[in-house]
Amino acid sequence: MPTLETLAFDNAFARLPPAFYTRLEPEPLPEPYLVAASPAAAALIGLDATELARPEFPQVFAGNLLMPGSEPLAAVYSGHQFGVWAGQLGDGRAHLLGEIAAAGSGWEIQLKGAGQTPYSRFADGRAVLRSSIREFLCSEAMAALGVPTTRALCVVGSNAPVRRETVETAAVVTRLAPSFVRFGSFEHWAARNKAAELRQLADYVIDRFRPACREAANPYDALLRDVGRRTGELIARWQAVGFMHGVMNTDNMSILGLTLDYGPFGFMDAFDAGHICNHSDERGRYSYRAQPQIGHWNLYALGQALASLIGEPDAVQAAIEESYVPAFEDNFIAQIGSKLGLARRLPGDEDFIGDTFALLQRHHPDFTLFFRNLGQLSASAGDSPAADAPLRDLFIDREAADAWLTLWRARLAAEARPDAERQAAMDAVNPRYVLRNWIAESAIRAAQAGDFSEVEAVRACLSEPFRLQPEHERFAAPPPDWAAGLAVSCSS
Incomplete structure (x- = not known):
């Protein structure tokens, strides 16, 4: 199996014109140490689990050492945030290293929290240990639940200070996905009337990931329908496991129908359809009950970006209504039926x-x-x-x-x-263990005190969420009293 030095890199995204990204190296992270790693995610890129224990491992995935063949870059995109056009955004704290081909699939490797980029918008480009542990654990937990998601290879920490509401310590989470292209990637070029770049991006996605769309009478209409169907299926799965994303902005929506960008997420405890997991979401735009509607809204934003390629004035609405709506409704009914034993x-x-x-x-x-x-x-x-x-x-x-x-x-x-x-x-369909906020918080507090064993215990438990695990039965409990005041926000 390949080692850190022999992973075979490509970077198809870097073959796009320079307007799509900025090439730059990650900022070194002082004295990095490994907080946690996922053997299952390592296997996706063909990396032997023994590599996780090497002293070079945290250096590589802090961004301090570049693997041969990697081509670090930060991508540009735009998007709607809380329903308002935000203009240009981009990878403000993420560096795409490249793509690893393993087991017939390509996995892009991205370092989140690896320093400033031209898209940081006056931010520091860093992530903190708290948010990095949350993303690591939830990425792997969602995969084990059968929910389409980006993956997380590891969290690397450092004692370097980072200021959020208080002073915290820095960390980098390594994310894996076939692609990190978002709805907002298309909105970016449409908003600038850059027809050539818009078409190039659509052709890139079709040719790389959805070649069957090329056989359709209108490949771009077929692409929108494919995204609509996959997004409907995804959000039905969210609803079925009680997952709330918390910040369903169009720049956080994957063109491949993956759960992308874990920030102020939450799993439902005591059921309330109006529950808002994001403390920053004062109007409840992204509540549990609103997620299906927001998925629909976000697809319209994507559809408007693709409208010039699709051509027919009514085709965008038809594509969304005929793909997203039945995909969500049919999958939601089917999944809840299974959960009920039907x-x-x-x-x-x-x-x-x-x-x-x-x-x-x-x-x-x-x-x-x-x-x-x-x-x-x-x-x-x-x-x-x-x-x-x-x-x-x-x-x-x-x-x-x-x-x-x-x-x-x-x-x-x-x-x-x-x-x-x-x-x-x-x-087989009703998990006993999910990543409740109190479980994540317990692991975070232990890690902040220098004990990473609880992060590993949570990861191990959530890798098999449907199997009864007596050794981890504490993670099946509802929230304890001390967790009543926990809140997560966009800084989470």
Whole structure:
């Protein structure tokens, strides 16, 4: 297997014209040390796990040593932030090193927090340990949940001070993705009336990642439909696991339908469809219930950027409505159906799912535990309410839980599926462990005190979120009292 010195680099993005990026090297990070690494992410680029223990490893992924063949650059893009056009943005603290071809796939390697670039907009170009640990853990946790996402290879820390609300320490998180092109990458050129660059970027994405679109009568219309479908599928998966992105700006939306840019994210604890995980989101634009609508809005922003390439005036709306809407709705119903133990879709299921979410909204049980504990119950009511305790105990109003369970069992009876088969299927789609904010915060506090073992414990647990892990059972608990005041913001 390749070593740090023999990874075979390419950089297809760097073959685009210079207007798309600025070439520059990362800023050295003083005395870097390894905080955490993901063997699964290392395997994606064919890197032997023994390389993670080498003393050169933190030097390389702090940006202090460049691997042979890498071509560091920062990409330019624009975007809408909180629904307002923000103009030119870009990789303000990220350096793309290049692309590694492994196992038939290409993975770009990007250092986030590696110093200032021309797109830093007066910022320092650094990331802090707190936010880097959050992105590392959530990237790998989402992959294990089966949610399309960028990946995280490692976090490298340093005692170098960085000022946010308080003085913190610096860190670099290494991210992997087939591409980091965003909706805002297209908006950038459309806003500047740069037709040639807009077409070059669209052709790059089609030829590199979506060659089937080239066979369509209108490849750019096909590209928009592909992005619409994948974005619908992605957000349906977010909703199904109770994930909230927190800052769904168009510059944070992947053209490949990946979860991109983990900042003020959150997983739902006590269910509230109006929950806002981002303390900076004062108007709730990116609440849990708003995410499907915002995905739709963001696709319209992308569609307007591609409109000149697509040509037909009504084609943009048609492409989005015929791709995103059914992809989200069908996938959401299918995934929630699976979480409820339904083997197939029957008439009335949408109403039943609606009734289920109405129950959750009225009584606010823990979202993750509601579905996981439901999988422990029998399809028969039994003689004693004690058999339903795993679910009933999540409710203050036990009678409401009982009334809903009667409806649930009536729906299960329409399939007559054996309990053991259904319960195993439910356990395979309902995680026991998710990255709750209190879990991330506990790992961060330990790491800030110099103990990185909790970060590794969380990573290991969340790499198998559906398997019962007695050694990590503390991570299945709802938030402790001390976590009630936790808040994450755009600085997170």
